[in-house]
């Protein structure tokens with residue numbers, strides 16, 4: 030049997046739903062609370078906002094534009110992806126009606142809430158679990174943690190610490206039904222590869238089901254851009270980053286779904302690194318090297334034990 034070398038989101042969806050599934054980005058128009066504290070060093074929301082998404086539009090309009098843009102000819106089902114800013118900054122009582130409305134669409138298989146670890150209200154996990162139980166749909170909460178090293182979190186002006194992430198995972202895990210994911214950044218200035226590996230291994234030892242890895246990108250007009258122009262921000266070249274992934278991915282448990290392995294900011298806002306290469310080509314190159322070198326996700330985790338992957342691609 031041929032098994033994929035990486036458990037991507039499409040592998041996960043084919044396994045769970047028998048088909049690939051889209052993600053429709055949505056914007057509640059709630060500003061991220063970290064903006065009042067200067068915002069994260071690298072953050073520029075326009076760099077990942079799709080052209081069809083306008084925060085001022087009602088959610089129904091955003092969904093309908095998202096369906097026209099993303100689903101046409103590619104997917105018939107989708108996840109409502111609250112990706113912009115920090116959706117859980119909205120009080121639970123105000124957030125829930127939006128979520129319920131999204132789940133009432135038969136084409137919507139579930140929710141993805143992308144948020145900060147210090148913005149999980151005490152009443153949110155139970156309310157989400159209740160919603161999942163009633164609708165039978167899925168809910169993934171993606172927590173931006175970026176690094177386990179508080180020194181790096183301070184540098185990035187995240188204004189939360191790693192302990193906040195651990196507390197958020199505990200709180201979400203306690204209600205059982207919510208799937209939990211983490212975002213990590215690879216290449217934070219001052220971090221060694223050993224520190225990045227420690228982040229990956231530490232986060233993967235928690236009760237998570239999903240992971241996103243990003244290489245650090247310098248986006249125009251961010252504080253990081255200023256530091257970059259002062260020569261204080263090294264960035265990955267494509268070759269070095271692919272080789273880093275080949276060393277890190279075997280440490281990620283095979284059961285975790287890897288939604289992303291690199292950032293894809295809009296080219297007109299991206300300062301560095303500029304790789305001039307489509308994500309599909311990068312993915313093909315990574316997969317090819319994994320095949321050539323006999324590497325797969327989970328290969329170097331304790332759970333891999335002595336079992337070998339059957340029938341390599």
Ligand code: SF4
Pocket residue numbers: 061062063064068069072073113114115145173
């Ligand atoms: S928490 Fe997220 S949305 Fe808020 S400033 Fe940081 S990266 Fe941007």
